[in-house]
Amino acid sequence: MRIFYAQAHPSARSGFPHAGPPYQSGPRPHRPGSHAGAHPLLASLPRARHSPRFPPARRAAIVPGRNPAPNSARRPGRVGGAPAGGVAGPVQSALPAGGRVPTSAAPRGAGAAAPRALSMWRLSRALCVRAAKTGQLPGPCKRPAAFMSTLLIQQPQYAWLKELGLREDNEGVYNGSWGGRGEVITTYCPANNEPIARVRQASVADYEETVKKAREAWRVWADIPAPKRGEIVRQIGDALREKIQVLGSLVSLEMGKILVEGVGEVQEYVDICDYAVGLSRMIGGPVLPSERPGHALIEQWNPVGLVGIITAFNFPVAVYGWNNAIAMICGNVCLWKGAPTTSLISVAVTNASGADGTHALGPWKEVFSPQPRPWRDRIIAKVLEDNRLPGAICSLTCGGADIGTAMAKDERVNLLSFTGSTQVGKQVALMVQERFGRSLLELGGNNAIIAFEDADLSLVVPSALFAAVGTAGQRCTTARRLFLHESIHDEVVNRLTKAYAQIRVGNPWDSNVLYGPLHTKQAVSMFLGAVEEAKKEGGTVVYGGKVMDRPGNYVEPTIVTGLAHDAAIAHTETFAPILYVFKFKDEDEVFAWNNEVKQGLSSSIFTKDLGRIFRWLGPRGSDCGIVNVNIPTSGAEIGGAFGGEKHTGGGRESGSDAWKQYMRRSTCTINYSKDLPLAQGIKFQ
Known part of the structure; x- marks a missing residue:
C-alpha cells in the first residue's frame, strides 16, 4: 500500500452539497466518569487515574459557536511549532520542503468576509481568555490561515461530527x-x-x-x-x-x-x-x-x-x-x-x-452552559474507563x-x-x-486477475470492475493487472469499457455513488504520471486517463491495453484506479506472469477447469498470500489470515x-x- 501522508491546501474551493443523514444523540446510560455498570468480573481492578491536566473539578461544558481558546492559545509558541523537517522522513515523506503543509487559501469571493470575520472574532476572544487566565500572551502564530479559514465542522450540516467528540481543535x-x-x-x-x-x-x-x-x-x-x-x-x-x-x-x-x-x-x-x-x-x-x-x-x-x-x-x-x-x-x-x-x-x-x-480541548470551567453535550460520547476509552481499566x-x-x-x-x-x-x-x-x-x-500489492477461455464472463466483468475501481483503486488488494485469454480479450475489454462508462461518480455520501475521489493531490499527480508513462511504453488508453473537471481529487477510472506483460509501469504499484489489460495464450505463461512482480499479496483466476484450479492453488501456481478462484482480488473476510509474500x-x-x-x-x-x-x-x- 502506498501512503500519501499530506496534501497541499487547494487554491480552488467549493461547497459540499450533501453532508449525509442527520444523526441524533441517544440517551446516555451513565454519566461521564461513572463506573456504575462496570463489568462485575473486573470490579476489583484498579481504576485509571485522572490526568492532573484534566482534574474532575474542572470538567467543561462548552456551547457550540462559543469556543474557548484552542490548545495552541494555551501553549505559547506552539501553533504549528514543530521544528522544520519535523515531519519529514521515512514514515512521512510526502510533505513539501520544511515539513509543513501550506494552509493559505484563495479568496472565497464576496461572501468570504462574514465567516472570516467570525473566525477572527473567535481567535481574538480566545486570546483574551488566555491572557486573562495566565497573564501571558501566546507566541506568534506560524499558521494563521489554519485558524482563520472556515472549517467544515463549523458548518451546521456537519454537526454530526460532534457526536464523535470532535471539535475544531x-x-x-x-x-x-x-x-x-x-x-x-x-x-x-x-x-x-x-x-x-x-x-x-x-x-x-x-x-x-x-x-x-x-x-x-x-x-x-x-x-x-x-x-x-x-x-x-x-x-x-x-x-x-x-x-x-x-x-x-x-x-x-x-x-x-x-x-x-x-x-x-x-x-x-x-x-x-x-x-x-x-x-x-x-x-x-x-x-x-x-x-x-x-x-x-x-x-x-x-x-x-x-x-x-x-x-x-x-x-x-x-x-x-x-x-x-x-x-x-x-x-x-x-x-x-x-x-x-x-x-x-x-x-x-x-x-x-x-x-x-x-472536552478534548481541556479543563475549561462551565462558564457557558451547564448542559451536557454530545461530544462527551466516547468509544474505546469509555469501555476501558467503565471497567476501571487503565486507558493506556x-x-x-x-x-x-x-x-x-x-x-x-x-x-x-x-x-x-x-x-x-x-x-x-x-x-x-x-x-x-x-x-x-x-x-x-x-x-504493497500488484494484484492480478486471470480469465481463461472457459471463464463465466458474467462473473469476470463485475469482479474486475469492483477490484479495479473500488475505493478508487486505493486498496492494497486492488486489481492492477488483468490477464485475458486471447480468445476472449476483445469481448471482455468491450464489456468492461461499457461498465466503466456507467460508474456513478460523485459525493461519497450519496447512496447511489460507486466511485469517489483519490485521497490527496499527490495521488492525482501520481495517477497522471503513471498514465503518461504507460503511453510512452506503448500502451493505449481505451478509457479514462484524465482528471475530472470537478472539485476534489477526482480522476477518471482508467483502462490501458497494449503493454508488454513485463512493462516497467505494469510492474510498478500505482495507488490509483488504473487497470492494465494483457493477452495470454496458455496456463504456464500466465501463471508465470502473475508471479513475476515483486509483490505477492492477492490474485484470482476465473475458470471452470477443476484441475487448473488446484494447479493454481498448488506449489507451481500463485505465489501470493491470497489466492482466489472466481471472485475478485479484493474483499477479504476476517476469518482468514490476511497478508502476502515477497515485497508485501x-x-x-x-x-x-x-x-x-x-x-x-x-x-x-x-x-x-x-x-x-x-x-x-x-x-x-
Missing part, C-alpha cells in the same frame, strides 16, 4: 488522558478539499510519556484472564455498533471512500471484535508426548507486551481493528499511530473526549516521522505492525531488525492463526517423576 495523544505538544495539522475532505478540523500531534516527549504509561498498563492487563479480556473487546465491538453510521460517515469525509465502504470498514472492526471474543477462549498450545517417562511437554503462549500499530490512510479503522482486537485478547497493550491525513478518525475511534468526561491499554499518538521512527527503534515496543508502502516498510523493517525486534508488515512483507493479520504473531511461545518440559532421565537416552553419571 482536537488533541491527538491519549494514554489515559488527552494531550499533545506537537505540531497542529489540518485535515481535509478529499471530495472538495475543504478543511475539516485541526489535530495537535504528539511530540517525542508525548511519545515517551505514553510508552511508559502503556508499559505500566500492561502489568494490569496481562494478569486478567483471556476470556475476561475478550469481554472487554466485546464491549468495544458493541460501542462501535452504536456509532457505526456516524463513524462510517467520518471515514467517507476524511478518507474519501463512498459511504457504504466507510460503514463497511467499521463493520469489519466490529466483526473482528466478535471473532476475538471467541478466540479468547481458544488460544493456547498443545500438550505433547514426551519420550521420557514421568515427563510432559507443554507449549505455553504469552503476550509479547506492547504492540505498536502504524496504519495507512486507506483503511484507517479496519486495519487498526484487526491488530487491536486480536492483540488485546492475547494480553497485549496497543500504541496506535494512524496516518496524519486521517487523524480525526484515529481520535474518534479511540475517544474524542477526555478520560474524565471533559489502548494508547494513541497521532504524529509523523518522528513518532514512527521512535516506534521502530524503541526496544520497549515488542511488536511493530506496519501497514504502508513497500519503500517505507523496508526502512521500518531494517530499524526494527537492527534491535532484533519483531515486525508485522502489510505492504510476509505478515499475517486478522483470522486463522494470525494471533500467534502477537504472542511469544515457550516449550516447557515438566518432570513429575522422582527420576531424572535425559533425552536421546544420554547417560551422564
Whole structure:
C-alpha cells in the first residue's frame, strides 16, 4: 500500500452539497466518569487515574459557536511549532520542503468576509481568555490561515461530527488522558478539499510519556484472564455498533471512500471484535508426548507486551481493528499511530473526549452552559474507563516521522505492525531488525486477475470492475493487472469499457455513488504520471486517463491495453484506479506472469477447469498470500489470515492463526517423576 501522508491546501474551493443523514444523540446510560455498570468480573481492578491536566473539578461544558481558546492559545509558541523537517522522513515523506503543509487559501469571493470575520472574532476572544487566565500572551502564530479559514465542522450540516467528540481543535495523544505538544495539522475532505478540523500531534516527549504509561498498563492487563479480556473487546465491538453510521460517515469525509465502504470498514472492526471474543477462549498450545517417562511437554503462549500499530490512510479503522482486537485478547497493550491525513478518525475511534468526561480541548470551567453535550460520547476509552481499566491499554499518538521512527527503534515496543508502502516498510523493517525486534508488515500489492477461455464472463466483468475501481483503486488488494485469454480479450475489454462508462461518480455520501475521489493531490499527480508513462511504453488508453473537471481529487477510472506483460509501469504499484489489460495464450505463461512482480499479496483466476484450479492453488501456481478462484482480488473476510509474500512483507493479520504473531511461545518440559532421565537416552553419571 502506498501512503500519501499530506496534501497541499487547494487554491480552488467549493461547497459540499450533501453532508449525509442527520444523526441524533441517544440517551446516555451513565454519566461521564461513572463506573456504575462496570463489568462485575473486573470490579476489583484498579481504576485509571485522572490526568492532573484534566482534574474532575474542572470538567467543561462548552456551547457550540462559543469556543474557548484552542490548545495552541494555551501553549505559547506552539501553533504549528514543530521544528522544520519535523515531519519529514521515512514514515512521512510526502510533505513539501520544511515539513509543513501550506494552509493559505484563495479568496472565497464576496461572501468570504462574514465567516472570516467570525473566525477572527473567535481567535481574538480566545486570546483574551488566555491572557486573562495566565497573564501571558501566546507566541506568534506560524499558521494563521489554519485558524482563520472556515472549517467544515463549523458548518451546521456537519454537526454530526460532534457526536464523535470532535471539535475544531482536537488533541491527538491519549494514554489515559488527552494531550499533545506537537505540531497542529489540518485535515481535509478529499471530495472538495475543504478543511475539516485541526489535530495537535504528539511530540517525542508525548511519545515517551505514553510508552511508559502503556508499559505500566500492561502489568494490569496481562494478569486478567483471556476470556475476561475478550469481554472487554466485546464491549468495544458493541460501542462501535452504536456509532457505526456516524463513524462510517467520518471515514467517507476524511478518507474519501463512498459511504457504504466507510460503514463497511467499521463493520469489519466490529466483526473482528466478535471473532476475538471467541478466540479468547481458544488460544493456547498443545500438550505433547514426551519420550521420557514421568515427563510432559507443554507449549505455553504469552503476550509479547506492547504492540505498536502504524496504519495507512486507506483503511484507517479496519486495519487498526484487526491488530487491536486480536492483540488485546492475547494480553497485549496497543500504541496506535494512524496516518496524519486521517487523524480525526484515529481520535474518534479511540475517544474524542477526555478520560474524565471533559472536552478534548481541556479543563475549561462551565462558564457557558451547564448542559451536557454530545461530544462527551466516547468509544474505546469509555469501555476501558467503565471497567476501571487503565486507558493506556489502548494508547494513541497521532504524529509523523518522528513518532514512527521512535516506534521502530524503541526496544520497549515488542511488536511493530506496519501497514504502508513497500519503500517505507523496508526502512521500518531494517530499524526494527537492527534491535532484533519483531515486525508485522502489510505492504504493497500488484494484484492480478486471470480469465481463461472457459471463464463465466458474467462473473469476470463485475469482479474486475469492483477490484479495479473500488475505493478508487486505493486498496492494497486492488486489481492492477488483468490477464485475458486471447480468445476472449476483445469481448471482455468491450464489456468492461461499457461498465466503466456507467460508474456513478460523485459525493461519497450519496447512496447511489460507486466511485469517489483519490485521497490527496499527490495521488492525482501520481495517477497522471503513471498514465503518461504507460503511453510512452506503448500502451493505449481505451478509457479514462484524465482528471475530472470537478472539485476534489477526482480522476477518471482508467483502462490501458497494449503493454508488454513485463512493462516497467505494469510492474510498478500505482495507488490509483488504473487497470492494465494483457493477452495470454496458455496456463504456464500466465501463471508465470502473475508471479513475476515483486509483490505477492492477492490474485484470482476465473475458470471452470477443476484441475487448473488446484494447479493454481498448488506449489507451481500463485505465489501470493491470497489466492482466489472466481471472485475478485479484493474483499477479504476476517476469518482468514490476511497478508502476502515477497515485497508485501510476509505478515499475517486478522483470522486463522494470525494471533500467534502477537504472542511469544515457550516449550516447557515438566518432570513429575522422582527420576531424572535425559533425552536421546544420554547417560551422564
